[in-house]
Amino acid sequence: MDFELSREQKDVRQAAREFAIGELQDIAKDCDLNETFPRELITKAGGLGFLGAFIDEEYGGAGFGFLEHAIILEEFWRIDPGLGQQLCSVSFGAEEFLLFGSEEQRRRFLPPLVEGKKMMGFAITEPDAGSDTLSASTHAVLEGDEYRINGSKVMIGNGSVGDFLLVFCLTDPDEKKRAKRHSIIAVETDRAGYEADPMHGKMGLRASDTSSVFFSDVRVPKENLVGERGNGFSQLMAFFDRSRAYVSAHGVGLSQGALDQAVKHVRNRVQFGKKLGSFQATQFKIAEMATKVEMARTMTHKACTLLDKGKGNTDITAMAKMFSGRTAVEVVDEALQLHGGYGYFNDQDIERFYRAAKVLEIYEGAKEVEKIIIGRNVIGRL
Numbered sequence: 001m002d003f004e005l006s007r008e009q010k011d012v013r014q015a016a017r018e019f020a021i022g023e024l025q026d027i028a029k030d031c032d033l034n035e036t037f038p039r040e041l042i043t044k045a046g047g048l049g050f051l052g053a054f055i056d057e058e059y060g061g062a063g064f065g066f067l068e069h070a071i072i073l074e075e076f077w078r079i080d081p082g083l084g085q086q087l088c089s090v091s092f093g094a095e096e097f098l099l100f101g102s103e104e105q106r107r108r109f110l111p112p113l114v115e116g117k118k119m120m121g122f123a124i125t126e127p128d129a130g131s132d133t134l135s136a137s138t139h140a141v142l143e144g145d146e147y148r149i150n151g152s153k154v155m156i157g158n159g160s161v162g163d164f165l166l167v168f169c170l171t172d173p174d175e176k177k178r179a180k181r182h183s184i185i186a187v188e189t190d191r192a193g194y195e196a197d198p199m200h201g202k203m204g205l206r207a208s209d210t211s212s213v214f215f216s217d218v219r220v221p222k223e224n225l226v227g228e229r230g231n232g233f234s235q236l237m238a239f240f241d242r243s244r245a246y247v248s249a250h251g252v253g254l255s256q257g258a259l260d261q262a263v264k265h266v267r268n269r270v271q272f273g274k275k276l277g278s279f280q281a282t283q284f285k286i287a288e289m290a291t292k293v294e295m296a297r298t299m300t301h302k303a304c305t306l307l308d309k310g311k312g313n314t315d316i317t318a319m320a321k322m323f324s325g326r327t328a329v330e331v332v333d334e335a336l337q338l339h340g341g342y343g344y345f346n347d348q349d350i351e352r353f354y355r356a357a358k359v360l361e362i363y364e365g366a367k368e369v370e371k372i373i374i375g376r377n378v379i380g381r382l
Contacts (some may be wrong), residue, residue, distance in 0.1 A: 142222060
């Protein structure tokens, strides 16, 4: 087993790091305060091949694997979680086209994403259907050659700035098997009846767009159905088995960024006539933080590598997602503690990182969901 990154992967990491430092660092605080991001940032990232890096070259992508995608996202989140999230969300859900979409859909929807010319989102969550996705009630009725969609979604990335969304819809309510009632449909956001309201006041990740979305007799051609009708839940699970692997890199990046800030602070901060970093108690804290970050990174890289080898493992992916989220929360907490009272003010980056960390234990599968997945598979269904 080789834990060393290839030369190409190291080059990808270095390029992503330089981009993050050069393009994200100086604007991160203002973007967080104003709850916005510069649209040109997406274009720049697309021009350098950082968007949807796992998308095949024939559709304009870099043709990398999920490991390279995770490496890129880690470097972005290391500098700023909010902008890192926005750059990740541009192609969030593109896997559905690669796995289940038609060739026409792939050529229509994917190239503009990787070029940074368009953004997408995946509308899954509803006010009364979060972790329980099978309770989603936004429905699509086939009328002739069109689907008519009605309902609402909440906490949707790129809902108000995206050019199209994949929408998890109820298409077969009378089907006896709950897992065969839903489908996934691509919906362009400029269609009549589509409305989105940005959700302000998030605790963290304020630079990324999150919106409530409403569908009122939105009509789309039946050709916008992605995959098979009634197969939406299965397709969604296949997506989560991939997205949770690289979303684990969000936790790794945030943790590493928090550790970087803590190390810088204790090297310079003087207390009781000595550098804070010279105290054994401080060194113990840093040692534990660094160990947790490395463990989270190793698990994330394993989950992504297995996917790239065609041996994706739901358990390993769930473990990586759960552990990286917990690591982010624990490491950023210690990092802020080491900053003392200074860390409580927003002129310190650690304050922004602290606010961003908690969502990593909630979105893309709450930690409780990950534990259910792991527990059931380890014990077996009784």
